[in-house]
Amino acid sequence: MRADAKKNYDHLLEVGRELVAEQGADASMRDVARRAGVGIGTLYRHFPTREALLEALLRNSFDQLTAKAGGLETSDSPGEALVSWLRETVAIAHSHRGVIASMTAAIADPDSALHDSCMTMRASGTRLLARAQAEGKARADIDGADLFALLGALAWINDQPSLRSRADHLFGVIASAILVQGVSADD
Known part of the structure; x- marks a missing residue:
């Protein structure tokens, strides 16, 4: 160039x-x-397209999340690693207000400019979830698609001015619903 x-x-x-x-x-x-x-x-x-611009804006953030997940895969606490990654992912989605709808649509559309980035990011979270599940630290009845949906819900809450003050509390509620007893949702 x-x-x-x-x-x-x-x-x-x-x-x-x-x-x-x-x-x-x-x-x-x-x-x-x-x-x-x-x-x-x-x-x-x-x-x-707008989607091509969003993909360029998100690619670096998603690459960082993927790298962070790679580092967290070897951490001592799989549950805390999952919560840490989820918290950072929600923060990135929130910093790109309203992008969660585009991300959700991109997962289902292989032709989307965002598809590969979203799939890579979701796969990194899925690996953290699977590790936490294998160690008995996360519910066994959810998968990467469920985790991505919960991420979307948490990002949406942050985008709502009337709910923003409850976002940290609701993050804890959802994280606690993912984790099994004995693992902290507060990092």
């Missing part, structure tokens, strides 16, 4: 991140281009 194109790409990502944080995942592509000071054609050359 040429230096000027790379500069535009990076600037568009920065502006896109700001707008998604402010307005949510449905932020206008036209607003991204306008705030970045580029033409709409430049934006669409780099990101042909």
Whole structure:
């Protein structure tokens, strides 16, 4: 990529991140281009769809979650590792307001720009869940799809102004529902 194109790409990502944080995942592509000071054609050359922009915004975060899960897979406490990863994943989903609907849809659509990133991230959480289950620290009757759905619910709660003050409490309730007795949901 040429230096000027790379500069535009990076600037568009920065502006896109700001707008998604402010307005949510449905932020206008036209607003991204306008705030970045580029033409709409430049934006669409780099990101042909809103989903392509979201994938670029989320890819780095999902890669970090996958790497964190890899490190947590060898931790002493599988239950606490799962809760730690879940808490960080909820925080990342919340920092990209409204993205959970796109993530959920992408899981079911292999042609989605977000599909591979979401599947990799979900697989890393599933491995943590399976390890906690194998050690008797998590319920045996849930799977990675259930964990992803609970993640979505927790991220949605954080996106609701009227529920935000209850988000930590409700995280604890859901984490406690995943874990078996004797494992702390408070990290």
